[in-house]
Amino acid sequence: MTVHDTPAAASAPIADSRPIVRTHHGDDVEDRYEWFRAKEDAAVIAHLEAENAYTDSRTAHLAGLRERIFEEIKGRTLETDLSVPTRRGDWWYYGRTVEGEQYGIQCRAPLASPDDWTPPELSPDVDVPGEQVLLDSNLEAEGHEFFSLGSFEVSTDGRLMLYGVDVAGDERYTLRVRDLTTGAQLPDVIEGTFAGATFSPDGRFIVYTTVDDAWRPDTVWLHELGTPVDSDEKLYHEPDERYWVGAGFTRSDRYLVIEIGSSITSEEWLLDADDLRGEPRVVWPRAEGVEYESAHAVIDGEDMLFILHNEGALDFELVRVAASDPTGDRSVVIPHQPGHRLLGVSTFRDWGVVGYRRGGLPRLGMLDYASGAVSEIEFDEPLYSVGTGGNPEWAPPLLRLGYGSFVTPGTVFDYDVATGERLQRKRQPVLGGYDPDDYAQARVWATAQDGTQIPISLVWKRSFGDAGAAPRPVHLYGYGSYEHSIEPGLSIARLSELDRGVLFAVAHVRGGGEMGRQWYEDGKLLSKRNTFTDFVDCARHLIDNGYTTPTQLVAEGGSAGGLLMGAVANLAPELFAGILAVVPFVDALTTVLDPSLPLTVIEWDEWGDPLHNPDVYAYMKSYSPYENVRTDASYPRILAVTSLNDTRVLYVEPAKWVARLREVGADALLKCEMVAGHGGVSGRYNSWRERAFELAWLLDTLGVADA
Known part of the structure; x- marks a missing residue:
């Protein structure tokens, strides 16, 4: 049964049009759905809940497939397992997972001797001599729909543990300290920290970072254990909104390094680890464009x-x-x-x-x-x-x-x-008789519009024939921003696609880092369109060379890769049967025009500054998906997935985009997690179910849902 055969148990939500006019550089833009940004407005929440109900109705026929995929992921995963121990000081540190539990358990066991560098071979069925459970995240998560650990560290002497917890999904962590000798919680509790807090080598201090109103990490703090938090010392504050800050100790424990960076410029300051109240000294003074x-x-x-x-x-x-x-x-x-x-x-x-x-x-x-x-x-x-x-x-x-x-x-x-x-x-471990020889991987090259050769990675199951021997369903993934490279890696969830005959492909488009720094430079700022056209050219290559057909091709991307999805939907809707956009950055121009929004000013180095530069404004307006939804196009099926508490790409972007797509008759669905952040839901079983939902929709769109 396809989605078009499914009885409509609910009508598509039609949002109220409340036009506002935004004017920049003499250009007036009417935005009918900007009112979605009012997160505390009951009407906004009601609209998101209506979208979820509609998506549930439209995908109800996939419930059985979703459950099968979830059970496949679960069945291939060794649920009770241990990580390889890592030596630090007098202990081996490792993690446990337990069947039925959502979150990991942090543990340690003593070294056999000071010369012991061979990690013990741990078995879930055998007790580990001297094991200590340091933090059971399942216990910490009780009573919370969402749980994320943003900081976790044990002091060098092994006596104290710090951990930072987020229970909303907004990536603001409450930091606590525990005495591992007595099990007692120390009175030191620090609210609103960023991830990555650390002990000083002597265990007297905690170095942590906080963010400004735009969610930019801007200040590094020094907290002396046992003292009031309001007396914490500011080690460094970065006033320039283009830069973020972070801090960490060198592996030698000789220095604290305070890092300041933007997308194109960086600077470091050093503090002697044994004199953290001293004066930091710069390594190299910042110079624009030097990292x-x-x-x-x-x-x-x-x-x-x-x-x-x-x-x-x-x-x-x-x-x-x-x-x-x-x-x-x-x-x-x-x-x-x-x-x-x-x-x-x-x-x-x-x-x-x-x-x-x-x-x-x-x-x-x-x-x-x-x-x-x-x-x-x-x-x-x-x-x-x-x-x-x-x-x-x-x-x-x-x-x-x-x-x-x-x-x-x-x-x-x-x-x-x-x-x-x-x-x-x-x-x-991959359970269920997984054999790597049953699968194959390869790299092929597509020719871009300007003649550049674009690598495409392929992976498929051999029993369905060689890739390219006959058209087959293809899942094409892309990202293409921030010099981030999509690296080869096995995904247990992906096996549910490969075993149904789907070929998985990655388009390594410009804007990523796969082929060096120039590859990134050629896909950012006023060259950003290369990212989108490269992906389209990769899709055409797979179609023209017999790997697939437009009715058997689904594209996926997330975050900045979601911008890619929105752009290619406008550029070449005829090439795709479906597009899966996860936490998609599809209202890019509106966001990057507003310096009060999270991370916007930092983003100007990646996208350009449309607020002050009319050329950048015009260029971004020419590709931003929300502004360029077409009335003359027949769009593929679209599923947009977002989270209400996402601080990186706000839920409002895909919500507005789907409403605009629906105006032109597109078959667009929105799924909004109401208690989650940029990474989606927390907990491994919840994450598997979320991915099963996405893959069931994808397989249905590819026509292999009942395979």
């Missing part, structure tokens, strides 16, 4: 900084400077190489690790301090992702890595730096 990050190392007894920067180096360069004089002589460690995008550097006592991109894939290399040589850690698969993770210790003999591909489950390795051996510690 950098530093990492501390001790070489031949001298404090040094490795600095990754893009001053005169589009794809970045790595240099080494004296920490006592960072603006002094620079020693080039890795020179700039066009197309070889340096991503980051991590330093340890005896060696470093460099992350970079080459050939559209992330890579890791070991950095020898003495010679400056970089030795790449090699992997066999043609498509994969790799990164460091869980490496808090300053002088380990092993480097913890995370690895995966579209067909290989997420895998944890310890890399033995001395021997080059990779020690597999865990591979994500």
Whole structure:
């Protein structure tokens, strides 16, 4: 049964038209649905609830499919499981999940000896000697519809734990401290913090960040345990609304680094960790358009900084400077190489690790301090992702890595730096007889309108034939903003599509970072349209080369990728059977014109400043989905998913967009989670059900709902 056969148990909500006129640069724009922004207005809530009821009615026939997909996700997931322990101080730290429980449990167990670097092999059925449960998020979440942990850390001596909790979805966290020796809660409670609070190395202080009215992290604070919060000291405040701030200690525990950044400019200040009330000193003074990050190392007894920067180096360069004089002589460690995008550097006592991109894939290399040589850690698969993770210790003999591909489950390795051996510690279990050899992955290239070659990643189940041998249902995903790359990775939920014959594809469009910094530059500001036309060209490539047909193609994107979805719906509606837009940034011009809204001023470096620049205004108006809904188009089916408490992309954007689409006769649905944030609902079972809802709609649109 398709949606068109479903009896209409409810009529599509038709919102009141309450026109207001917005004028910028001599241009008058009438907006009939801006009144949706009044979140506290009972009429707005009633409209969102009516949209939810309509969506429930229109998708009621998919209830069985949704339940099957949910059970498939659940059935492939090892619900009671443990993470690979990470060593810090005298303890192994790890997480547990328990069947039937929504949230994780943070635990630790003592080391067998100071020389113990091999993590214990944990089994859900075997008690861990000396285990301590540090935080059971299931208990903390009791009585709340939403729960998110934004900060979690144990002090260096292992005695105290801090944790920050959000129970609304607005990403404002209440910070608390617990004594792990006695189990007592300390009186220190800090409201309204940003994520990522941390202890000082000596455990006397907490460093945390707060946000301004526009939800911009703007101030770094120092709280001394046992003192009133209202006496906390302001370590740094950033008045410029284009910049955000953050703070964290170097792995060596030598410095607190205060980071200030925009999309195009960064600055760092250092404070000695043993004198946090001292005067911070700048690493490099900010210079418009120069981005950098530093990492501390001790070489031949001298404090040094490795600095990754893009001053005169589009794809970045790595240099080494004296920490006592960072603006002094620079020693080039890795020179700039066009197309070889340096991503980051991590330093340890005896060696470093460099992350970079080459050939559209992330890579890791070991950095020898003495010679400056970089030795790449090699992997066999043609498509994969790799990164460091869980490496808090300053002088380990092993480097913890995370690895995966579209067909290989997420895998944890310890890399033995001395021997080059990779020690597999865990591979994500996929139950139900999953065999990676049953699936295939490949990369093909589409030609953009200007001749640029756009990579497309493909993954499919082999039993349905080779990709491109015959048209089949295709799920095409895209993002294309903020230099964010969509990396290869296995998704358990995605198997429910692949096993029904769907080919999953990722269009690595410009605006992302897959092919280096220029790839990003060519998809932002006044080149943003490349992101949208690249995606359309990828869709056409898949159609023209026999992978699929327009009636078998559904597109998906979220957040800034939701802007992409709205734009391609207007540009080429005839290419798609459906479009899934998750927390979509579809009223971009209205948002970026208003500096009082969350993160708007920061966003000007990404999109341009339409408030003060008429050329940017005209350009954004030419592509912003809400302003460009067409009366002459036959739109594909559209499902927009949002959350009432989202602070990154406000619910009002998809709500207005769907109302406008409905004016022109589009088959558009809106699903609004009433207690959730940008990441959707909280809790793994809730998240699985949410994804099952989306996939059921997607499969129904592709015509394989009953497969």
